[in-house]
Structure formats: structure tokens, C-alpha cells
Amino acid sequence: MAATQRAKRLRIDIRLAILENFKALSRQLDVALKENDIDSAKQIQTNISALHDQLDELSRLSLDALEDSDEVKQTITQLRQSVVDLKDDADTITDLANALKIGAQIVQKATEIVSTLEGITH
């Protein structure tokens, strides 16, 4: 499903068709250069550049489509929730560490009481 959405956003069929044209033009450029036909070569260069512009425009359109997609918005929400959950866990553990520290202090107090009682009863 995600791959289909991506292909749709990228308009991958059109991109691949443009790249096929690009390959054909590149071959023509090679021929023109071998024949030292610079005028034709420059015309082919202009055509190739136009194909690149088309590809870049498609990239810009698919970037905007991605930015506006529900997939992106949903992922932000899910990521935020994951971070909140993880922070809650970390806080709980820190609370536990503090509780253990307080526990140690309480037991220490108990020790002092036991020692005092021992002193009284001996």
C-alpha cells in the first residue's frame, strides 16, 4: 500500500518515460558529437535540459504531495505519542530510583532506632 502511494506521488511512470527519452537523446548526442555536428549537439543539449526541468518539476510536485499527505500527518502523531510514552517510562524509573534512595534512608533511620533499643535493653 505504502509503495503504491509512493509510486502515485512520484508519478513514477512519467519519470521513467522521461528517462527513456533522456537515454535516446544521449545516444543522439553521441552521434552528433562523433560527426562534429555541434549545432545538433547543442539542440540536443537543450532538449535534455528540458527533460531535466520536467523531472525536477515532478520532484517538486511530489514533494508537496508528500508534505500534504495523511501518511505524514499520521506519522507525526504516532511518533509524538511514542516519545511521550518513552518519557513517561523514563520518569517512572527515575521515580523508582528516588524511592529506592528514600527507602535506604528510612532503613538507615531504622538501624539507628534498633541500635538505640539495643543500647537501652543491654
Next chain:
Amino acid sequence: MRVSAICGPVIYVSRVIAFVGILLISSACSPYLYEKEITLFNKGIDNTVASFEELKQKERERRVAKRNENLKNDNRFISLTEGCDMLRSKYEEGFNKEAKILLTEADYQDCQIIPVGEPRIDPLLPNLTAIGEELKHYAVALSAVSNAEDVTKLQSAFTEFNTNIKELLKAVNQELSERGEQKFDTVAGLVYQAGIIYLNQRRFNALKNAVNETHPIIKKAAELLAEGSFDMYGPELSAQNNKLITLRIAVGNATGDDYVTAWHALKAERDTYVELFRSSPVGVFQELIDTHEALRQSVNDPNNKDQIEQVLANAKAFHNNAKAALDLFKKMGKDGDGTGG
């Protein structure tokens, strides 16, 4: 009197010791085992998101240049919308009514220049940017779970406690001795160890739950950012390919030394073109996913040493490649010519 006064605490402490013993026997997995890997993962994400920001900056420059070109070509009459005239009256009315500013974001948006130009430049891609920021927050939260700061504090508290525990230990050992049970050398050390094991287990469980439950979301987030990077990176490939074609035409009929110079020039541009594909951020985002997946597999099978080594290997590769990608984008940014805002 003597027996009842001491027996209560002693029995309580004995129970604590028994509980501690059980905890000590049961083995616990340490999240700190993954601290280094998570730190590398964290740095990798920072660099990856920074690369995304560099790409965004280039995208912004392209959009600004295109907007300026379009404005120049259209050459339409420049004006402002009526919303701009409304701002002052609404501002004053609001102050008159409630002594405060009653203007809303919609009011500000109603004031626009005509022609509007490219409206999606500032802010550029706020949603994809938010995904990058949330990924960073996630990595920081993972680090927090695997951070040993509270253990250090706990250790210091128990060290202090241990120096004052001798009397209690004497009483406990007396009780144990009367029962013919084994005595303890130190109670505090035992309680401390149990506390750490308990904390480690809690931390480990938190880490395990997080990486398992979050993995599909991390994967999706990385894939979406990879797609955004793919879109923004395309024009870089186009520009370099245009350079190659220009050079092919320029070197077409060179001879002698010029031929060799031309050959080197084209080869250098070819190398740059190939390097652009190798450094595509799409690859780095895949490594982010792979590293998180290796971590996920490792926390599910913590005794598998090979798997732990795999996490480190992935984290190192991810960190290094993310750094290399960032360096490249920074270089591209410096080489590029900004066109202003």
C-alpha cells in the same frame, strides 16, 4: 521486652533480605549494554536530520529562484490585498474593546502581496520537518532510558548508608545465627544490588517495549523522510548531469594536450556524478531503519552476542554514513549560489 523490641525490625529486615536474594538470583538484562549503540544511533539521527535540513535549504533556494523568474516573466501589476487595509482598523477596534490585540493568524494571512508568488517557501515543508524533529526526540528519549545517571546517584546514597549499617547487620546476623542460617557480610550492598537489578530490569523492559512498539513508526518516518530527500535530491542529479553534457560538447573535438585535459575534466565530473548517487540520503535513511531493526532484534534476544555486535556494527555504519552525507550536503551548500529569500 528485649525480644519484642528488636524482633519486629529484624523479621522485617530478614524478609527484605529474602526478597533481595530472590531478586539477585533472577538474572536481569541491562539497558546500559546498549548505551553506546543508542548514543551512536542518536548521533546518526542528528546528522541525518541535519542533512535533510541542508537539502531543504537547497530546495528553498531553487523555489525562490523559480519564484523570482516567474514574477519577472509575468510582470503583473504589484499591489496588496484589502486585508492589509483591515489590519490597522481591527487592531485599533480590538484595543478599544478589550485593551488587547484581537488580530488572528487569518487576519495576517488576509494581507498578501499581489501577485502572491510561490506561497510554499516559508515555512518550507513543516510536516516533514516535524517528523525529523520527532525522530530526534525519540532518540533522546531512548538515550534517557539507557542512561545510568540515577544509578550513580543511587550508588552514592547506598555508599553513605552502608557506613551506618553495621549495627543493623549485627542484629540481623544475630537473628540468623540463632536460626542457624548463613550470615551476611553487608546488608546495604545487597539492598543496593537488588535495587539496581530492579531498575535495570525496568529500564530494559522500557527499552524493549519502546523499540518493538515503535519500530513500524520509525520505519515509516524514515521512509517518508527518504522520499522527501529523494524529491529534493533529484535536481542535484539533474544539475550535475547537465554539467556532464555541457562538458561532453566542449571536449568533443579536442586534440593533443587539450584532449588529455578534457579527458581529466570529464572524468572528474563523472566521478562527482557517481558520488552523488553513492551519497544519496535515501541510503542513509535505510541504514537508520536497519540500525533500529538490529537493536529491536537484540533486545528481544539479549543473550545473543552476535546480535549485539550487529547492533554496534549497524550503529557505527549509520553514524559514519550519516556524517559523510551531512558533510557532503554542507559542501554542496557552500558550493551552491544562494539566491536570497
